[in-house]
Amino acid sequence: MNRALLIAGPTASGKSAVALKLAKCFGATIVNADSMQVYRDLRVLTARPSGTEEREAAHRLYGEIDGAENFSVGLWLARARAILAETRGDAPLIFVGGTGLYFRALTQGLSDVPSVPEAVRANVRAEAEGVAAPSLHARLAERDPLTAARLSPSDRQRVLRALEVLAATGRPLAEFQGGPAAPALAAGKWAGLFLAPERAVLDARIEARFAAMLGEGALDEVAALMRRGLDPALPVMRAHGAPQLMAHLRGQLSLKAAAELAVRDTRRYAKRQFTWARHQMPDFAWVAPEAAEAAGARALS
Numbered sequence: 001m002n003r004a005l006l007i008a009g010p011t012a013s014g015k016s017a018v019a020l021k022l023a024k025c026f027g028a029t030i031v032n033a034d035s036m037q038v039y040r041d042l043r044v045l046t047a048r049p050s051g052t053e054e055r056e057a058a059h060r061l062y063g064e065i066d067g068a069e070n071f072s073v074g075l076w077l078a079r080a081r082a083i084l085a086e087t088r089g090d091a092p093l094i095f096v097g098g099t100g101l102y103f104r105a106l107t108q109g110l111s112d113v114p115s116v117p118e119a120v121r122a123n124v125r126a127e128a129e130g131v132a133a134p135s136l137h138a139r140l141a142e143r144d145p146l147t148a149a150r151l152s153p154s155d156r157q158r159v160l161r162a163l164e165v166l167a168a169t170g171r172p173l174a175e176f177q178g179g180p181a182a183p184a185l186a187a188g189k190w191a192g193l194f195l196a197p198e199r200a201v202l203d204a205r206i207e208a209r210f211a212a213m214l215g216e217g218a219l220d221e222v223a224a225l226m227r228r229g230l231d232p233a234l235p236v237m238r239a240h241g242a243p244q245l246m247a248h249l250r251g252q253l254s255l256k257a258a259a260e261l262a263v264r265d266t267r268r269y270a271k272r273q274f275t276w277a278r279h280q281m282p283d284f285a286w287v288a289p290e291a292a293e294a295a296g297a298r299a300l301s
């Protein structure tokens with residue numbers, strides 16, 4: 001039996017439904033591998049499994065992290081390793097999500113970047129308050145040109161991360177990004193599926209799902225998140241659809257325009273997920289969503 005089944009795919013491809021059916025059949029635990037579904041603030045907008053679905057099978061790493069935390073791939077991997085250790089020899093695990101970097105870290109390892117003390121992170125964030133991303137990038141280039149050369153001047157989150165590591169260690173982030181540590185799941189211990197729907201079908205599903213999210217309270221979720229006054233650079237503030245709905249709540253966009261922009265950006269993200277999978281996930285078998293349950297069952301049998 002494979003130690004784990006990994007189910008990846010673009011947003012709205014039906015990954016969670018396949019994972020739940022397989023988990024109920026094999027008594028497996030479902031582990032979230034989506035960087036937005038880890039946060040508790042946006043259940044509807046991130047299409048997190050419902051409370052009913054979570055009661056039908058064991059779920060881990062869903063809604064466990066507060067939106068005020070900058071939850072990185074390294075932190076996710078540490079929790080995934082702990083779950084693997086807890087369940088060794090028991091029923092299989094099903095890792096499911098759309099964050100390709102999580103799957104790569106799980107199966108190929110991750111560079112050993114040190115953790116940043118919260119006080120250091122808060123100080124760096126305070127100094128960056130109100131400073132445009134290109135200006136932060138220029139600041140990084142003065143102190144750490146090697147890492148700055150690898151980052152886009154518009155990538156505020158990664159630039160801040162590099163500044164935090166530099167402040168905490170006195171060393172460039174690039175120095176820590178050498179060879180990866182041993183993977184949590186070794187080759188031969190897992191099987192991977194990438195759900196690949198037809199693009200026209202996926203585009204329609206993305207539009208329909210966002211309309212359903214609005215009907216289920218996504219706007220109220222975003223309003224509650226705005227009231228928290230969190231740092232706009234935090235990952236949760238950039239969940240798909242959140243920036244557009246925030247603009248609507250600030251009176252900058254009509255709801256119709258916000259929804260159209262959110263759908264457009266989500267479709268573009270889905271396209272990038274396909275591209276990532278082609279180049280970064282060579283050991284995943286591509287399957288049509290309607291064939292995924294049978295393929296997963298074969299992998300777990």
